[in-house]
Amino acid sequence: MTFNYVVDPEAPERAGRASTRFKGVLKELGVSPKVIRAISIAMYEGEINMVIHAKGGTIRCDVDPDKITVVMADVGPGIPDIEQAMKAGWSTASPEARELGFGAGMGLPNMKKWSDKLLVETELGVGTTLTMEFNLT
Amino acid sequence: MGETSVRLQKEKCIGCTSCIKRCPTGAIRVRGGRAHILTDYCIDCGMCMRICQHGAKVSDTAALDDILASDYKVKIALPPPSLYSQFEKNRSINRLLTALKIIGFDDVFGVALGAEITTRETIKFIKENPPDDAPWISSACPAIVRLIETRFPSLIGNILPLISPMETTARMARKYYTGLGYKDEEIGVFFITPCPAKRTEVKFPRTVEKSAVTDTVSMQQIYYKIRPFLRKIDEGEIQVLQLGGNDGVAWAHIGGESAGIKLPDSLAVDGMENVIRVLDDLENGNIEEIDFLEANACTGGCLGGPLTIENPFNAYTRMKKVLRRNENPVFRTEIRNSDVIEVPNHFEKELKATPAMQLSSDFQESLRLMQQRDELLEKLPMLDCGACGCPSCYAFAQDVVQGNLKETDCIIMLRRKVDDTDKKDS
Structure with missing residues (x-):
């Protein structure tokens, strides 16, 4: 089963809604609390990233019997240096974003930490697609 | 389970939608003209006792x-x-x-x-x-x-x-x-x-x-x-x-x-x-x-x-x-x-999760029910009017796929069905 969400760049205060809604789906499906927590945290980070760095984007969540795949795609600036971005504390967030409490440089590292598999596909000036997998078994 | 303390005084309940709408865990349904508390969902917060204008919700306590x-x-x-x-x-x-x-x-x-x-x-x-x-x-x-x-x-x-x-x-x-x-x-x-x-x-x-x-x-x-x-x-x-x-x-x-x-x-x-x-x-x-x-x-x-x-x-x-x-x-x-x-003050038993949101205890079955529910949701008016006795169209859809209600228990769905039949007849 597939669930699609749109992250609206015009409403940054609504960032986090998609992860909260998908979390509700996972609870209804009876996914284990541990996995729910991991997905919520990782997906929330991704949603925030989409608002800070890109102009919103789309999220596609696929639920399979053995795993959950979350694909977060944006048409943003792309990540210039993935290796750097994977390091804890490294951030290119604007001063405005930092003022809002974002940009601690934990986005990608946290997503890597909480997912079982993370794939980053990025092209400068085109966008970034993050694919995260979470094992159910 | 039934391990809760909020009770309904049947004779006072008129079956309105006040409590079903305000219950924070969606634990009340009106069926047969009276409120029913779903004890698996009820957390005893007492919101319905505050809301009910008819004093129909009370707490079990000793005299x-x-x-x-x-x-x-x-x-x-x-x-x-x-x-x-x-x-x-x-x-x-x-x-x-x-x-x-x-x-x-x-x-x-x-x-x-x-x-x-x-x-x-x-x-x-x-x-x-x-x-x-x-x-x-x-x-x-x-x-x-x-x-x-x-x-x-x-x-x-x-x-x-x-x-x-x-x-x-x-x-x-x-x-x-x-x-x-x-x-x-x-x-x-x-x-x-x-x-x-x-x-x-x-x-x-x-x-x-x-x-x-x-x-x-x-x-x-x-x-x-x-x-x-x-x-x-x-x-x-x-x-x-x-x-x-x-x-x-x-x-x-x-x-x-x-x-x-x-x-x-x-x-x-x-x-x-x-x-x-x-x-x-x-x-x-x-x-x-x-x-x-x-x-x-x-x-x-x-x-x-x-x-x-x-x-x-x-x-x-x-x-x-x-x-x-x-x-x-x-x-x-x-x-x-x-x-x-000085008395012992640590838990003697570990708390256990009793997830109430789960559609079924079986994952595949939950997926199937969710698919059915979401398909039904597409057809519902999404007015959350409460006339069916559920707090929202969402809850209604859930109750239908779980076999507790029929689609035509929604007055708008019923109306549509009647209109369709009329059209066919004429």
Whole structure:
């Protein structure tokens, strides 16, 4: 089963809604609390990233019997240096974003930490697609 | 399960949609013209009792007269500090406690003492077990514990494994009287409850084998019983009964518990909607820097419980006066300064998740039901009118796929069906 969400760049205060809604789906499906927590945290980070760095984007969540795949795609600036971005504390967030409490440089590292598999596909000036997998078994 | 304390008085319910709409966990349906509480979802927060204009929702608690007429050799009242906020004149705590003895209790153990001990134990526990990726969550509000068990199971491990001040104080009362030679079964301990959830904590304990509290009596009953005596008690008649100091008394209002624990990074939240929002954020990892979370289902904390009298804001203002007046308390030291106050206060049983949101216990079946539900949702009017007896179209769709309702129980779907049939006929 597939669930699609749109992250609206015009409403940054609504960032986090998609992860909260998908979390509700996972609870209804009876996914284990541990996995729910991991997905919520990782997906929330991704949603925030989409608002800070890109102009919103789309999220596609696929639920399979053995795993959950979350694909977060944006048409943003792309990540210039993935290796750097994977390091804890490294951030290119604007001063405005930092003022809002974002940009601690934990986005990608946290997503890597909480997912079982993370794939980053990025092209400068085109966008970034993050694919995260979470094992159910 | 049926282990809840809010009940419907059938003859008073007119089957309107007020309670189904406001229930924070979607635990009420109107069927056959009357409200029904789905006990698997109900967390005993008492919102429906506040909302119902017809007084159809009540809490199961014992009748005061039955308690006072019972056979226990010693009957002990356990007043929580929230009781002190209910009276219009700034009465001293010892005066209020004396009134409880005048109406027929043999002794009084104020729960503020248990709260003080819980505060002390919480400080110790958090020092020894610093929080990892999420804060420790207070276990004092049973409606919140129930909320976490049913809707936020991933946070169960964060609930502070300490028994409530009520339970701690009840254990002290029993310890004191067994020390005086009474048998345990001769001692009756009665908690004056501001809410149905505390009654559930006593009747269906989840963290102790058996509650040390015998039964609960509503704060409203006690209020009307002791009020006439308060003014009449002469200064000389006032007994020294107070056990707990301000660190415990302050638990009556939201923020009081965290203030006593004195951790710099704590968060206090009251009101179901707000608590749900904070727990959601915690689960998303969006609240990082706190060590302790105090969450109360009722606005204002316990002093705003559904079985209290006063509105919570007025009660809070009074509470501040009570605290000011209580800066130099006169204690019953024979108990306060004895080892009676040392009782076991850790959980005896681990809390278990009882997820209420799950569509089915089987994952594949849940997926199938969800697919059906979402397809049905596409067809529904999404007006959330409540005419079907469900709080929302979403809940209606869920009830249909689970086999509890038919599509045509929605009046708009029914209307469409009639229109379609008419068209075919003409």
